[in-house]
Amino acid sequence: MGETVSDDLSDQLVSATRTSVGDELRSVTYFTEDAEEQLYLREDLDADADLVGFADNERLGFRTQAVYQDTELGGYRFNIRVFERGYLTRVIVGDHGAFVTTDEMEMDLFKELASAVESVLAEEDPG
Numbered sequence: 794m795g796e797t798v799s800d801d802l803s804d805q806l807v808s809a810t811r812t813s814v815g816d817e818l819r820s821v822t823y824f825t826e827d828a829e830e831q832l833y834l835r836e837d838l839d840a841d842a843d844l845v846g847f848a849d850n851e852r853l854g855f856r857t858q859a860v861y862q863d864t865e866l867g868g869y870r871f872n873i874r875v876f877e878r879g880y881l882t883r884v885i886v887g888d889h890g891a892f893v894t895t896d897e898m899e900m901d902l903f904k905e906l907a908s909a910v911e912s913v914l915a916e917e918d919p920g
Contacts, residue, residue, distance in 0.1 A: 814893075817896040819895055819896060820835065881893070886911055893910065
């Protein structure tokens with residue numbers, strides 16, 4: 794898929810997210826501190842989103858992990874951002890992460906989605 798992410802990791806992330814949320818999946822983007830790569834975009838959507846802007850905003854999650862470490866709430870897991878026509882879910886493991894956009898869906902699916910992405914990211918060392 795390019796220099797940012799291996800084909801294997803890309804395939805695993807797309808497969809895990811499609812399995813978790815099905816047809817509600819809109820897009821999957823992998824990111825690190827330095828780069829981002831859109832791995833999947835549903836065919837009925839335009840590829841005109843500000844991918845770099847979204848990725849820059851989601852990179853703030855690298856600092857969030859440190860801020861929320863060892864709180865009484867437990868370990869930081871994932872973020873959900875709510876929009877008029879869907880959601881963005883961000884998951885970070887170590888020094889890489891992914892954000893996934895979806896159509897509107899049941900709230901229970903977010904935990905399953907985040908768990909699937911976290912599992913794939915935890916297995917793969919980006920280095």
